[in-house]
Amino acid sequence: MLELKDIQVYYDGIHAIKGVSLTVPQGALITLVGSNGAGKSTLLRTICGLKRPSSGELRFKERNLLDMSVTRIVQMGISMVPEGRQIFPDLTVMENLRLGAFTRTDQDEIARDQERVFSLFPRLKERASQKGGTLSGGEQQMLAIARGLMARPSLLLMDEPSLGLAPILVEEVFRVIWEIHREGVTLLLIEQNAQAALAIADYGYVMESGSIVLQGKGEDLLHDEAVRRAYLGQDIGA
Amino acid sequence: MTLEIFLQNAANGITLGSLYALLAIGYTMVYGILRLINFAHGEIFMISTYFAFYGTAIFALPWQVAFVVAIVLTALLGVVIERAAYRPLRDAPRISALISAIGVSFLMANLGLVIFGGRPKTFYRPPIFQVPIELGGVRVVALFFVIPLLTAILLVALNYIVYKTKTGLAMRAAQWDFDTTRLMGVDVDRAISITFAIGSALAAVGGIMWGLRFAEINPNMGLFPGLKCFIAAVFGGIGNISGAVLGGFILGFGEIMLVAFLPGLAGYRDAFAFVVLILILLVRPTGLLGDKQRVKV
Ligand SMILES: Nc1ncnc2c1ncn2[C@@H]1O[C@H](COP(=O)(O)OP(=O)(O)OP(=O)(O)O)[C@@H](O)[C@H]1O
Ligand SMILES: [Mg+2]
Numbered sequence: 317m318l319e320l321k322d323i324q325v326y327y328d329g330i331h332a333i334k335g336v337s338l339t340v341p342q343g344a345l346i347t348l349v350g351s352n353g354a355g356k357s358t359l360l361r362t363i364c365g366l367k368r369p370s371s372g373e374l375r376f377k378e379r380n381l382l383d384m385s386v387t388r389i390v391q392m393g394i395s396m397v398p399e400g401r402q403i404f405p406d407l408t409v410m411e412n413l414r415l416g417a418f419t420r421t422d423q424d425e426i427a428r429d430q431e432r433v434f435s436l437f438p439r440l441k442e443r444a445s446q447k448g449g450t451l452s453g454g455e456q457q458m459l460a461i462a463r464g465l466m467a468r469p470s471l472l473l474m475d476e477p478s479l480g481l482a483p484i485l486v487e488e489v490f491r492v493i494w495e496i497h498r499e500g501v502t503l504l505l506i507e508q509n510a511q512a513a514l515a516i517a518d519y520g521y522v523m524e525s526g527s528i529v530l531q532g533k534g535e536d537l538l539h540d541e542a543v544r545r546a547y548l549g550q551d552i553g554a
Numbered sequence: 555m556t557l558e559i560f561l562q563n564a565a566n567g568i569t570l571g572s573l574y575a576l577l578a579i580g581y582t583m584v585y586g587i588l589r590l591i592n593f594a595h596g597e598i599f600m601i602s603t604y605f606a607f608y609g610t611a612i613f614a615l616p617w618q619v620a621f622v623v624a625i626v627l628t629a630l631l632g633v634v635i636e637r638a639a640y641r642p643l644r645d646a647p648r649i650s651a652l653i654s655a656i657g658v659s660f661l662m663a664n665l666g667l668v669i670f671g672g673r674p675k676t677f678y679r680p681p682i683f684q685v686p687i688e689l690g691g692v693r694v695v696a697l698f699f700v701i702p703l704l705t706a707i708l709l710v711a712l713n714y715i716v717y718k719t720k721t722g723l724a725m726r727a728a729q730w731d732f733d734t735t736r737l738m739g740v741d742v743d744r745a746i747s748i749t750f751a752i753g754s755a756l757a758a759v760g761g762i763m764w765g766l767r768f769a770e771i772n773p774n775m776g777l778f779p780g781l782k783c784f785i786a787a788v789f790g791g792i793g794n795i796s797g798a799v800l801g802g803f804i805l806g807f808g809e810i811m812l813v814a815f816l817p818g819l820a821g822y823r824d825a826f827a828f829v830v831l832i833l834i835l836l837v838r839p840t841g842l843l844g845d846k847q848r849v850k851v
Contacts, residue, residue, distance in 0.1 A: 361733075364737060366733050366736060366737070385741075386736040386737065386739070387736070387739045387740070387741050390737065390738070390739035391739060395737075396737050398733075398734060398737060402731065402734040404726075404727050404730050404731075404734070405730065406726065406729070406730060407723075407726060407727065407730075411723060411726075414720075414723060415723060415724075415727055415735075415738040415740070416738060418720070418723075418724070418738045418739045418740055419738075419739035463738075467738075467739070
């Protein structure tokens, strides 16, 4: 469904992505793990069109994304839950959700999706008319995910959705991710919490300073010696 | 001071306050979305009066048509200025766009001088606005009712656009962060263009009513109203539309009352706004309705 081939990305001379190739099949839950600064967020921004690669191929549903505007890419069915709870703090929960469905015109279906995200996150319903900025960190993360779902995406990109959350909320986030996956949404998930991510992923990629250094089935990576040492906290020094 | 004279002054104050409010909104809306003081806004206001002047005087259009055309052209002018002078500097340090804005302001004032000539022109005033109306013992011309009324209608319409439509939602989202807004599928460039169009159109309505009120226009007329309305926007809390309206009314009303109650200070009427600016910056730098400054990410 999504295919990246030899993608290269630079920031003013900094080579952030060094030839990444990656495939996300329809319906799959793919995860991308890697240490800080590996280039994971940059890769997601590139897929959305917020950052343009200097070379490489980027296809979604057989269509070339490289000459599409971000708006067009969103309309194609790609939605992102950005890093660090980028909700709109001055807008209400309801308005945040409405922005998620911005490119859609099917009012009835939007209303239905709204009910769906409210049943997924009952807390958001209680706080529907509250400003986003007044929510707790965990609630803001829920809102960011809910907003991403309001686009009714066929591919949802999630950038470290569990970052900085209390363990009980991390569990909650993973429960929701699993739920979304089960409903048939294709997912590309970036996680610091490699253990949990690899455990639920169909397939995983490990990224290191701009390159994919390892890939394989989620559970295989989970049991890989190198991965365990580097990302699963079995070697503090790494 | 008799009650009658006071009411006369109040009518003057409300009228001037309305005009300031209309102009101040443009500053605050552009600042809200771009974090830029659009110094060219006063000149946009000035040029709108010339559009209306040429429409009536040279092209001999019916005044209704001429005024509407002037408003539309001014909205386009605002959009073009953003495209040409601000958009290319979007990713440059903020000071670059600010300098560009000052440059556009000077450019337009001087172009105005060259094209329109330095001599003031007489603005066409349709007789309908000069019909005297008597209310509670005070006689004023119809214009004194038209200006606040039209301003109120425009404020309601603006409020509707900003808070009830999808376009308004996109504009408010873009105030927070462009990239996150783009991820929603919003065309941020379009939201910015619409912001300039609305701000400039309101400045044009203010400009035309200014012409109707004071009868004379000249290429330098953008300077003081522009500065004062920028101050009004800061006073009210820059970025906040209600704040700009409040600031505009307080400044306009205050200026008239200063002259009315302390005629000895009449010569300082233009300084009044600056005193207000200094006071607000000392006492409450975020303005009357501004909340704590949010850093745009
Ligand atoms: N806007 C930018 N300008 C310049 N360099 C950038 C920019 N954004 C990211 N980088 C650089 O690109 C590299 C990859 O950054 P990126 O944010 O993609 O990493 P990441 O894998 O998401 O890290 P983290 O796990 O900390 O979120 C880093 O070296 C970073 O410093
Ligand atoms: Mg990141």
